[in-house]
Amino acid sequence: MALLEVSDLHVEFDTYGGTVHAVRGVDFRLDEGQTLAIVGESGCGKSVTVQSFTGLIPMPPGRIVRGGATLRGHDILGGGRIDGKEVRGREIGMIFQDPMTSLNPTMTIGDQIAEPLQVHAGMKRRAAHARAVELLEMTRIPEPAKRAEQYPFEFSGGMLQRAMIAMALSCEPSVLIADEPTTALDVTIQAQILDLMVDLQRENGMAIALITHDLGVVARMADEVLVMYAGQVVERGSVDDVFYRSAHPYTLGLKAAMPTNQGEGEQDLQPIDGSPPDLFAPPVGCGYAARCPFAMEACQGQPPPVYGIREAADAYDHESRCWLHHEDCDIAAEGVHKGE
Amino acid sequence: MGRYILRRLVQGVITVWFIATATFFAMHNVPGDPLQSDKAVSAEIRANLEARYGLDKPLMEQYFIYLANMARGDFGISFTQQNREVNDIIAEHFRISAALGILAIAFAALGGILWGALTALYRNRLPDIVIMLLVILGISVPGFVFAGLGQLGVVNLNAALGFTLFPVGGWGTVSHMIVPALVLGLGTMAFLTRLMRSSMLEIANADFLRTARAKGLPANRIFRKHQLRNAILPVVTVLGPSIAAITTGGFVVELVFAIPGLGRYFVQAVQQSDYTVIMGTTVFYGAFLVFMVIVVDIIYGFVDPRVRLE
Numbered sequence: 001m002a003l004l005e006v007s008d009l010h011v012e013f014d015t016y017g018g019t020v021h022a023v024r025g026v027d028f029r030l031d032e033g034q035t036l037a038i039v040g041e042s043g044c045g046k047s048v049t050v051q052s053f054t055g056l057i058p059m060p061p062g063r064i065v066r067g068g069a070t071l072r073g074h075d076i077l078g079g080g081r082i083d084g085k086e087v088r089g090r091e092i093g094m095i096f097q098d099p100m101t102s103l104n105p106t107m108t109i110g111d112q113i114a115e116p117l118q119v120h121a122g123m124k125r126r127a128a129h130a131r132a133v134e135l136l137e138m139t140r141i142p143e144p145a146k147r148a149e150q151y152p153f154e155f156s157g158g159m160l161q162r163a164m165i166a167m168a169l170s171c172e173p174s175v176l177i178a179d180e181p182t183t184a185l186d187v188t189i190q191a192q193i194l195d196l197m198v199d200l201q202r203e204n205g206m207a208i209a210l211i212t213h214d215l216g217v218v219a220r221m222a223d224e225v226l227v228m229y230a231g232q233v234v235e236r237g238s239v240d241d242v243f244y245r246s247a248h249p250y251t252l253g254l255k256a257a258m259p260t261n262q263g264e265g266e267q268d269l270q271p272i273d274g275s276p277p278d279l280f281a282p283p284v285g286c287g288y289a290a291r292c293p294f295a296m297e298a299c300q301g302q303p304p305p306v307y308g309i310r311e312a313a314d315a316y317d318h319e320s321r322c323w324l325h326h327e328d329c330d331i332a333a334e335g336v337h338k339g340e
Numbered sequence: 341m342g343r344y345i346l347r348r349l350v351q352g353v354i355t356v357w358f359i360a361t362a363t364f365f366a367m368h369n370v371p372g373d374p375l376q377s378d379k380a381v382s383a384e385i386r387a388n389l390e391a392r393y394g395l396d397k398p399l400m401e402q403y404f405i406y407l408a409n410m411a412r413g414d415f416g417i418s419f420t421q422q423n424r425e426v427n428d429i430i431a432e433h434f435r436i437s438a439a440l441g442i443l444a445i446a447f448a449a450l451g452g453i454l455w456g457a458l459t460a461l462y463r464n465r466l467p468d469i470v471i472m473l474l475v476i477l478g479i480s481v482p483g484f485v486f487a488g489l490g491q492l493g494v495v496n497l498n499a500a501l502g503f504t505l506f507p508v509g510g511w512g513t514v515s516h517m518i519v520p521a522l523v524l525g526l527g528t529m530a531f532l533t534r535l536m537r538s539s540m541l542e543i544a545n546a547d548f549l550r551t552a553r554a555k556g557l558p559a560n561r562i563f564r565k566h567q568l569r570n571a572i573l574p575v576v577t578v579l580g581p582s583i584a585a586i587t588t589g590g591f592v593v594e595l596v597f598a599i600p601g602l603g604r605y606f607v608q609a610v611q612q613s614d615y616t617v618i619m620g621t622t623v624f625y626g627a628f629l630v631f632m633v634i635v636v637d638i639i640y641g642f643v644d645p646r647v648r649l650e
Contacts, residue, residue: 089556101547151645
């Protein structure tokens with residue numbers, strides 16, 4: 001049984017301009033100790049996916065139209081409870097994009113870390129505070145006892161993200177959801193935070209769902225990768241499959257948009273032309289058809305099904321949502337891995 | 341912290357000196373003086389009186405005599421009320437104004453925070469619409485109208501009850517204070533309600549509230565510990581000026597409810613050009629307000645850790 005399983009998730013937002021179909025049928029599963037990366041450009045629905053099943057999007061205007069989310073087989077859709085006990089903070093820890101604004105400015109760091117311990121573990125204030133200092137030490141913050149008495153404005157961005165991690169892990173959750181945890185940090189700090197997450201995962205065996213738009217972060221962290229576009233998963237597979245045997249044209253586009261300056265692989269940035277489709281009225285066919293260099297007639301009118309790419313070399317299925325994988329399609333699409 | 345308070349106190353003394361100087365020269369440039377009266381006074385008597393009160397000396401000399409006396413805490417003797425020292429007038433009547441003002445500010449702050457939080461929680465629903473309508477009334481209707489309506493309400497209430505729950509006027513017990521304090525605090529309460537509402541709504545979308553929800557905290561804990569405390573900050577900021585508005589604006593309410601507060605002496609003194617009382621009350625009010633603003637700033641330091649290190 002999967003640790004965390006999300007199936008057929010559909011999320012909409014009601015706005016003055018109409019209904020935004022932000023997430024249109026996302027499935028994924030996460031096993032213990034595994035790291036799943038969800039990648040895609042801004043607005044593709046990756047944050048909404050994790051924030052909706054954990055109940056963090058404002059409802060209304062947000063709405064989970066259908067779908068399911070289970071943790072060890074228990075239904076938790078919308079951030080529910082298992083055996084009457086809160087899931088968030090206890091079973092699922094979360095960290096967010098901007099640590100500068102994600103902490104309460106008028107509460108000490110120590111108090112904020114101690115809060116879940118008091119609420120979920122029933123610890124007394126003093127004990128929870130002592131544990132908070134240990135947690136700060138675990139995230140390698142120097143002088144943790146002194147730091148616990150300080151307020152967020154006295155911390156740097158990287159330090160705040162460490163404190164956020166300490167807070168998210170305070171109740172030893174089985175899942176850590178990291179929603180673009182390094183986007184707001186500068187590059188050297190990014191590496192430190194990612195290393196810290198990997199080390200902590202090795203120590204306590206938690207699963208990580210990592211949302212990012214940085215393919216470098218994906219390559220470094222992930223076991224399995226989910227590529228999202230226009231509210232749908234367009235390709236999934238092991239990190240090797242997705243990077244070296246990319247099956248969806250959008251994944252190819254993303255890779256081409258990542259410049260490198262290393263040795264023979266040197267490559268300029270090639271942007272993907274156009275912009276993502278309007279999610280007020282999602283296209284009937286493939287969401288990527290308008291920007292895809294290999295688009296065919298079928299792509300406009302028929303939504304492509306998910307094709308399994310058969311020779312997946314490892315434990316993760318390799319799938320792609322693209323008509324190019326249809327058995328009758330004989331277009332030679334350069335770079336697209338068709339399997340067999 | 342100590343240095344910060346000391347610096348603020350020094351700034352406060354300079355402010356008060358400035359108020360005293362401006363008042364002194366403004367007063368002397370206004371036509372008329374305290375020796376004018378209905379009875380015609382001969383030029384000789386007038387000259388004698390001027391010499392007695394020191395009003396025949398050059399203006400600058402009068403100014404320095406005045407400053408020297410003020411520095412010793414002596415505001416002199418009233419020109420129009422026989423044998424009353426200005427210090428006595430202030431000591432006797434300010435206690436009353438201060439008690440009324442503090443109660444009014446307490447009503448205004450508690451009410452503003454409560455109603456503001458409530459309207460934000462019920463945004464665009466019936467309680468919000470009703471309260472915000474009342475707020476517009478509270479801001480736009482002048483205080484003397486509320487004072488009159490308040491008295492009318494008290495009269496009807498007492499008649500309906502058959503005994504005197506709240507006296508219609510006068511001073512002495514707590515029941516004398518409640519209605520005038522409510523009336524006096526009403527405008528400020530309405531203003532603070534608006535401020536609190538917008539501050540609550542702004543914070544409702546803050547990232548740290550999402551973090552609090554992600555931690556799985558119960559809704560009432562999120563509200564108390566994370567939303568309310570941060571939403572109150574702007575309200576605390578304007579409390580200083582609000583205290584200014586309430587203590588100096590108390591005159592009308594004091595008059596309607598026949599409360600022997602300082603406001604009445606302040607206004608009377610201006611009409612009679614009673615130099616010493618004008619100077620005394622103005623400087624005293626000024627010093628009081630400067631002091632309250634400093635107190636509010638220090639309180640702010642306890643509510644918001646970010647200003648402590650100033």
